[in-house]
Amino acid sequence: MNPIIKKPLAIIVGAGEGLGKSLAILLASSGYQVVVLNRSMVAYDVENISMMQIDASNAQAVENKILEIIDNYSVPHVLIHNPAQLFIKPFLETTVEEFELAWRSMVLSAFNVFQAVLPGMTKQGKGTILVTGATGSLRGGSHFSAFASAKFGLRGLTQSVAREYQKQGIHIAHIILDGILDTPSSRKLHSLKPSDMMFTDEVAEAYLQLIQQKPSAWTHELDLRPTNETF
Amino acid sequence: MNPIIKKPLAIIVGAGEGLGKSLAILLASSGYQVVVLNRSMVAYDVENISMMQIDASNAQAVENKILEIIDNYSVPHVLIHNPAQLFIKPFLETTVEEFELAWRSMVLSAFNVFQAVLPGMTKQGKGTILVTGATGSLRGGSHFSAFASAKFGLRGLTQSVAREYQKQGIHIAHIILDGILDTPSSRKLHSLKPSDMMFTDEVAEAYLQLIQQKPSAWTHELDLRPTNETF
């Protein structure tokens, strides 16, 4: 790599086969060096994408890993928080362990990575943090107690941090995915026509649009849904 | 007490000197046997109010205590979830311990007490659960990351459970307190005129109104604020 002209760095937290992968590939092809952090190891075999395994709900591990990444690359220009942990079950069948796991994987992990990247982003006076929300971020549906509580909590955290950091030039946006992503696992779970699902490559483009917004016209929240989704 | 005509039971979780105390006294004077669960011991010395110490974020302790209460009294007609754990500080000064404490004391505690009372309430086909929210339930303000994230999470949990249980005759409502409660501690913290604060006895009356609503016209969310509060 040319030591003078470094690629800007994008970190994606939570990236399995679906949206995270599409985001990594789109950002890599748009000029970013991409580092993907995931609970389990996945391999994309795409240039300019590195993969690291981490439990993002562990604050110390996150801090160490991000410091290591900053050392090896640079302060990130983009952070995307995208872990998902879905439970759909009656409230009384939801265990306290599941309820806590949803929170740790989707909310505490965001707290940890936000704390790890914001000092550097603030020092460099810019940065974009994008957070993946869901229908359950706005509406606690029946049988979604663990998921909706966590996604609400993630939205509250994101709003608070967005309001604190926008004046320091950090753009923090919350994206509400109101639909089923077309992924290998969702194809097994649902029997939806492709036209009823969200294509992860097209969703990723909307994330890229947010990264490209100018500071005088920043979006802090938007929804995304497929044509056939009732809402 | 007449062994045949028992008073209906109200359990209040989180009751120090402020709203919890007003709720306990109002419900006791309105014909309820009241049991107050609190992290630290407080004594009201009012007839028909019992006090028990408990860490509501401990699921097993909550289950045991609620079973004991049901044994000693009856299945509760009313449950009020009212613990507060406020942190106001810059995001980077908020520790992971504080962030987790806010969630455990305000969200996990609700999960635990909801799970403990709902089987009995469902069996008796009625019950009212009231949950204390705040401005931070709807809006993550700057410097409120821990509090807002937890209050958002509590609202998502409450909505989900409300939607699942309303058809079984359980009324679950979320009350947004958009103002400063007039309590001994808030009087020290703020220098507000009394007319700018919410009197806990008057707020308690609004909770009682919700308990008295008929099933064809249940409120699931309302705001409460003092005359002088901008919103």
Add this chain to the structure above:
Amino acid sequence: MNPIIKKPLAIIVGAGEGLGKSLAILLASSGYQVVVLNRSMVAYDVENISMMQIDASNAQAVENKILEIIDNYSVPHVLIHNPAQLFIKPFLETTVEEFELAWRSMVLSAFNVFQAVLPGMTKQGKGTILVTGATGSLRGGSHFSAFASAKFGLRGLTQSVAREYQKQGIHIAHIILDGILDTPSSRKLHSLKPSDMMFTDEVAEAYLQLIQQKPSAWTHELDLRPTNETF
């Protein structure tokens, strides 16, 4: 009437056979002198309820009528705005006349009656204004363009006026009826079980509760729905 101890006055705008009638009867039985203003003449034949015919979307007619009422009785303590004008049809089949009628009957009428009563209420330093909203106040559903646009507009107006007048002691609240009222006409239109509908007498009780709230704990918006309503 005893010239010294006058009953407080409540004006209800929009009162046919349903909620308006229940409100009139409940307020009359709760100590109010009630004046009902309606587009068409209806007769309740209940003591302490007077009926007057008016087109509330006519500003001059409203002003004259309210001044006449204030002369004959007193400045109202309570104003309830309750006209309904429902259209459910595809957007392209909605005529511009229907779209305008929905706005005139539900929004412009509110503007007119608010302007007519607020000077007197402000002078006496108290008063309650209650406004009937609907599911369509929060969500513009397919085929509800005229109704939802008007109900949204009514909510925006109500919020603005509530924020301006609360500091002058006027309590202005917006009630979201999220369900089908059990009225003679809705029984014909829908084939719902009574347990799926809202009983107008029980809804009216919730309005009375709002009137009775103390100034340190005022509700500015709440929802009401029957047990069986999904939301």
Add this chain to the structure above:
Amino acid sequence: MNPIIKKPLAIIVGAGEGLGKSLAILLASSGYQVVVLNRSMVAYDVENISMMQIDASNAQAVENKILEIIDNYSVPHVLIHNPAQLFIKPFLETTVEEFELAWRSMVLSAFNVFQAVLPGMTKQGKGTILVTGATGSLRGGSHFSAFASAKFGLRGLTQSVAREYQKQGIHIAHIILDGILDTPSSRKLHSLKPSDMMFTDEVAEAYLQLIQQKPSAWTHELDLRPTNETF
């Protein structure tokens, strides 16, 4: 111009010196033939932009004009609804004429242009309609009764039509401008630093991003605000 390969048509309703002009120029430079409809005549003198004068609150005039435009050009691919009519004054100083004017210019005009373009857009199976909202679309602030009521009503209308037409391939989005646009008139009205305002060219880019979204990931509502705007 090649008579076979026609430029796609964009119609902008409400375009004076500010955002409307930026939108017209950006769309013209992005390959669109642009027709601007405005109450008063303005001249941009830019290639591929035509200007027509119209009172958009007149349904018949709108229908005739749109039919004429479709005849001369084609069914529009893009419609942007952007008229503004701001009143900021105490409620009792707001005249019924002003209240009605706000509604006619911002809500009724939208109803009229939506009705005029949707038959053609539906027939061609695609189209994008973008609607300019404001802070007042979500919050009725004190002294904004006419503006907020109209902007709420516009949002309700837009939502209803979006829900009805998305399945027919029409993308309808509502953009909440939460900040002061940097225009000649706002520079006179406010004494804001440029960094506290929204640059209309940058806002226009966000509109273009919405037009470019793919049908599996459509945004129906987003906010835009400058870095320094508290929210």
